[in-house]
Amino acid sequence: MPLPSTGDRPPGSGARLGLGLAAVGRPAYITLGRDTDLGADRSPTVLEARTHALLDAAADLGIDYVDAARSYGRAEEFLGSWLRRSGASPFVASKWGYRYTGNWRSDAAQHEVKDHSAAAFERQWAETRELLGSWIRLYQVHSLTVDSPLWDDRPLLRRLAELRAEGVEVGFSTSGPAQADAVRRGLEVTVDGVALFTSVQTTWNLLERSAADALAEASAAGVRVVVKEALANGRLTVAESPATTELHRLARAAGVGVDALALAAALAQPWCDVVLSGAVTVPQLIGNTAALDMDLDPAVDATHLVQPESAADYWAGRSRLPWS
Numbered sequence: 001m002p003l004p005s006t007g008d009r010p011p012g013s014g015a016r017l018g019l020g021l022a023a024v025g026r027p028a029y030i031t032l033g034r035d036t037d038l039g040a041d042r043s044p045t046v047l048e049a050r051t052h053a054l055l056d057a058a059a060d061l062g063i064d065y066v067d068a069a070r071s072y073g074r075a076e077e078f079l080g081s082w083l084r085r086s087g088a089s090p091f092v093a094s095k096w097g098y099r100y101t102g103n104w105r106s107d108a109a110q111h112e113v114k115d116h117s118a119a120a121f122e123r124q125w126a127e128t129r130e131l132l133g134s135w136i137r138l139y140q141v142h143s144l145t146v147d148s149p150l151w152d153d154r155p156l157l158r159r160l161a162e163l164r165a166e167g168v169e170v171g172f173s174t175s176g177p178a179q180a181d182a183v184r185r186g187l188e189v190t191v192d193g194v195a196l197f198t199s200v201q202t203t204w205n206l207l208e209r210s211a212a213d214a215l216a217e218a219s220a221a222g223v224r225v226v227v228k229e230a231l232a233n234g235r236l237t238v239a240e241s242p243a244t245t246e247l248h249r250l251a252r253a254a255g256v257g258v259d260a261l262a263l264a265a266a267l268a269q270p271w272c273d274v275v276l277s278g279a280v281t282v283p284q285l286i287g288n289t290a291a292l293d294m295d296l297d298p299a300v301d302a303t304h305l306v307q308p309e310s311a312a313d314y315w316a317g318r319s320r321l322p323w324s
Helices: 034-038 044-060 075-086 118-135 154-165 179-188 212-220 245-254 258-267 282-293 311-319
Strands: 016-020 065-067 091-096 098-100 112-114 136-141 169-173 199-203 224-228 274-277
Touching: 016 044, 016 282, 044 075, 044 282, 065 224, 065 274, 075 091, 075 118, 091 118, 118 136, 118 154, 136 199, 154 169, 179 199, 179 212, 199 212, 212 224, 245 258, 258 274, 258 282, 274 282
Parallel strands: 016 065, 016 274, 065 091, 091 136, 136 169, 169 199, 199 224, 224 274
Antiparallel strands: 098 112
């Protein structure tokens, strides 16, 4: 089923799974357990084949939303080559505002650099358009925070409005402990009296729920809400911890993966439209889709089993996750 356009999700239709390419477009990322999942050979050829296999599986599973970014190494390139080969036409979203600097090394001192300038937008939009052509449906500011210079750059905001007038939706993603503030500020941005952003992509998971109220406001305003990092970069799934013991116990009792429970919790949020899977293997992606069949009644609702962390603690912990 095609993803509804902004704000026209039928009542009660529920959220959909999408596929995010952050963990397969470059040799290093902060997902726990990735060493086991990917193995040692992470050459561009191998990761392109892996990306294609995931996209093939996603298409077979009815997953029709794909998310990439300029900073995800060669993710846009891998996605573009698959689109040309497969003839598929999913809803394709990408992002600008970070530049990949890892030079295809897992041990790089720096993997990406943030730049929300007008020059960065023009350069990266040209690169994205070259790789994804007419498939690109949504272009997002990557990790827009309350201190970004973009908020006060009226020429850049007007340029983004021009992009939207050309038929490409404009959105933003958020990161950090002040996500809710960034979401609310994004809802206020207008150009010529018209709200600029029609989609927001935000971290929400059982450990980090601080943006929930702001995301409900975004949904009420007709903005598409996309959840990223629903598995907390593997913290919820890779190994039991005191915070996740009951979650793992329930998963075993229900005969499903912990990933399915955690994703189902995000899918069940009334303000949510899309939840991104960050799977790096086809079996993981198939396991993720079990979340779509779960009816989270009180007996299996995972939200009461995990104590959320404060936003400050969560993001401090995330910043310490190793790139591997």
